[in-house]
Amino acid sequence: MYDDLDAFAAVVEHSSLNRASRQLNLSQPALSRKISKLEERLGVALFHRFGKRLELTEVGRLTYTYALEQRQQRSKFLEALSKFKEGEPQLVTLGASLTTLQTTLPPLVNAYMEKYPAAELKLITGKTHEMVTAVSEGKCDVGIIASQVQEPGLRCIPLFEDQLRLVVAEHHPLAQSPRLTMEHLSRLPMILFSKGTWYRRTTDDLFQRCGVDPDVRMEIDSFEAIVRLLPTIKAAALLPKSYLRPELLNGGGLVSLHIKELEQTQRTTCLIYQGSGGLSTAARCLVQVTEEVFLSGRE
Structure with a gap:
């Protein structure tokens, strides 16, 4: 017919x-x-x-x-x-912890879809331990998590190191300070991550060790919302360096400032997948693109 x-x-x-x-x-x-x-x-x-x-x-x-x-x-x-x-990828499932969703995925997804425009990418998000379980059980082909793990049957490849940076509007008084310390954060109006998140636990521990008592104006999980609110309420925030791309800072009128003690917030973002050699063509291609995006040029 x-x-x-x-x-x-x-x-x-x-x-x-x-x-x-x-x-x-x-x-x-x-x-x-x-x-x-x-x-x-x-x-x-x-x-x-x-x-x-x-x-x-x-x-x-x-x-x-x-x-x-x-x-x-x-x-x-x-x-x-x-x-x-021809061996081109079709459908691949990518799992990402919530803390990497807004930092790692945009450049990775763009690179993957540009190289394989016919591919279908399914995204699953959750906490780090949930993504580790999903990859171990085959519910996700590949995972991106903001920590290093040692799990039987999984390969864990470090992609990059990350740490928090102080972010303020370019007209904020701290933007003109030649040298900043944690003392500058005492009683400083700030937007912090919600309680229970890794970032909040890390910053709270750091504040306690350094004797810092910030003026917490808001508690939000969304990096984008924090960036948009900073100039409006004249506050400061601690955001991952990997998220602070030049176009984001310049477009939002923001500056990223270094404080020595913030180096203690460093963590490693990793790629995980099953190491048994049973990856599909789509998963192998995604692994390859991930390594190209984050590891190319590394000695």
Whole structure:
């Protein structure tokens, strides 16, 4: 039936049995039989016939729309099948801990989809231990987590080191200070991460060790929300260095400031996947792109 639909569509598009038969490399009688066979199967007339002139019936127009949809679906299927045969990735599931979602994934996803535009990427998010379990159990092909783990059956590859930086609006008084210490954060209006997060536990521990008592104005999990609010409420925040891309700082009128003690907040973001060698083609490609994005140029 699909061949007959293609023949029917060709007749409609060429407005002529003669021209359509040449395009399809069929004799005109053979093409006429295909059209008649299709009409017989559907039980309707697709054309009004006025001598050699053909005019689509109402159901003929509906059938032509259906024929085009089938042609497009078949084309997509054959393209996907071809890429599958060529070894290009199709579907891969990536798990990311919540703390890496806003820092690591944007450049990685952009690089992967640029290299494999036909691929499908499914994202699962959760806490670090949940992502480790998901990869171990095969629910995720690849995981990106903000810590190093030693889990039987998993490979853990360090991608980069990260640490917190003090971020303020460019017109904030601290932006002009030549040298900052943790003492500058005492009674400083700040936006902190919500309680229970790794970042909040880390900053609270650091504040306690350094005897710092900040003026907490807000507690938010979203990096983007914090960045947008900083100039508005004239506050400061501690954000991961990996998130503070130049275009983000410049576009938001923000500056990133170094404090020596913040080096104690360093943590390692890692790539994890099953080390048994059972990775799909899609997963292997994602691993390769991840290493290219974060490890290329490293000595």
